[in-house]
Amino acid sequence: MLLFVGRINKIKNLEFLIDSLNELDKLGEKFRMLFVGSGGDMDDLKSKVKKLGLENKIIFTGRASDEELIYAYVRSKLFLFPSLYDASSLVQIEAASQKTPTVFIRGAVTSATVTENVNGYMADNDTVLYAKKVQEILRDAETYNRISQNAYNDLYITWDKTVLRMYQKYLSIIDKYKDELFEAELQEKKRLQRKQLIKETKINLKKQKQEEEKQQKLKEKLKKQKEKLIGESKKQKKEKLQKEKQIEKLALKKEKLRLRQQKLLKAEEKLFGKKKKLS
Secondary structure: OEEEEOOOOHHHOHHHHHHHHHHHHHOOOOOOEEEEOOOOOHHHHHHHHHHHOOOOOEEEEEOOOHHHHHHHHHHOOEEEEOOOOOOOOOHHHHHHOOOOOEEEEOOOHHHHHOOEOOOEEEEOOOHHHHHHHHHHHHHOHHHHHHHHHHHHHHHOOOHHHHHHHHHHHHHHHHHHHHHHHHHHHHHHHHHHHHHHHHHHHHHHHHHHHHHHHHHHHHHHHHHHHHHHHHHHHHHHHHHHHHHHHHHHHHHHHHHHHHHHHHHHHHHHHHHHHHHHHHO
């Protein structure tokens, strides 16, 4: 049995595959082909199969469950993948997990996942040549068994194997570039330290500036207070001088008044003496 799994669309080059199967039928090769999947071009492709009279040999199953899909891979002799559109695919790995090798078109991007005649097959982009390649594969059991086993060994990778391979790869990269990684880590550490130092310096400069501004404001405030005190001191001194002058003036007036009283007193005494003599 032959198998294709994927979207049933012409962009997958399925018309080419049907024409190739028609050529395979003309070569007298007995086969049964399953197209597993769904897509917008299924009716057109079914009509093409019917027109070629291959409806008993080519079957469109539609969507399949996981169990049905595994059964299809197990039962299939070859996985036919004619797409020139796909840039990547997993179906050939799914097929390889059941020891079913894939036939690619030579030059397709997805064909790069296998080595021709080692763990996969390639055929030319020609319906007759593609059909002859499929016939050749089906008639060479010894080569088929070898390639089938290699496909399983090389392409089917479990998660445990993937993790182990990646782990070993990382160890290899670390061992190869550990000095560079250490230097890069050191440089990154220095860069972060410089960045932190610049940040702290900016913060300290900002604080220093704020402190200087604060000190400057304080100085200006003290200066104003000092000027105010000096002004008040001068005012008080002036007022004191004025009071002292007033006191001096009062003392002078008092002294003048005393002298005048003494003078009047002497005048009275003198007058009293004259009256006494007259009496």
